[in-house]
Amino acid sequence: xxxxxxxxxxxxxxxxxxxxxxxxxADMALFLLLIKPAGPVAASAGGYIFGILxxxxxxxxxxxxxxxxxxxxxxxxxxxxxxxxxxxxxxxTIGIVWVGDVAxxxxxxxxxxxxxxxxxTTYLLRKRIVFRP
Numbered sequence: 001x002x003x004x005x006x007x008x009x010x011x012x013x014x015x016x017x018x019x020x021x022x023x024x025x026a027d028m029a030l031f032l033l034l035i036k037p038a039g040p041v042a043a044s045a046g047g048y049i050f051g052i053l054x055x056x057x058x059x060x061x062x063x064x065x066x067x068x069x070x071x072x073x074x075x076x077x078x079x080x081x082x083x084x085x086x087x088x089x090x091x092x093t094i095g096i097v098w099v100g101d102v103a104x105x106x107x108x109x110x111x112x113x114x115x116x117x118x119x120x121t122t123y124l125l126r127k128r129i130v131f132r133p
Contacts, residue, residue, distance in 0.1 A: 027051030
């Protein structure tokens with residue numbers, strides 16, 4: 001039983017990682033498109049928001065499909081919690097990119113650091129709170 005539970009959690013993490021790669025592709029594409037006209041902080045926010053929309057669709061339909069609520073009221077609660085976790089990730093992303101920009105770091109490097117921190121944070125929030133069985 002414990003081995004099957006561990007395997008389930010491992011595959012959930014792999015699915016989440018793949019969903020994150022897809023969402024990150026959208027995020028980074030918009031970030032790179034907006035970086036010159038909007039600046040690194042606004043570009044990181046815009047990219048992140050676009051990526052989070054894609055991530056919700058994949059997370060609620062593939063990654064955590066078994067834990068996704070089907071009753072409208074519970075589904076709305078999950079959407080709200082997912083949005084809250086996204087705001088936490090967005091705050092981390094903006095903060096890290098801003099600190100990197102102030103420190104003179106290439107904004108693409110700062111964005112990659114932000115991606116790593118935000119990924120782990122939002123995964124834990126979504127697994128333990130948003131889509132808690």
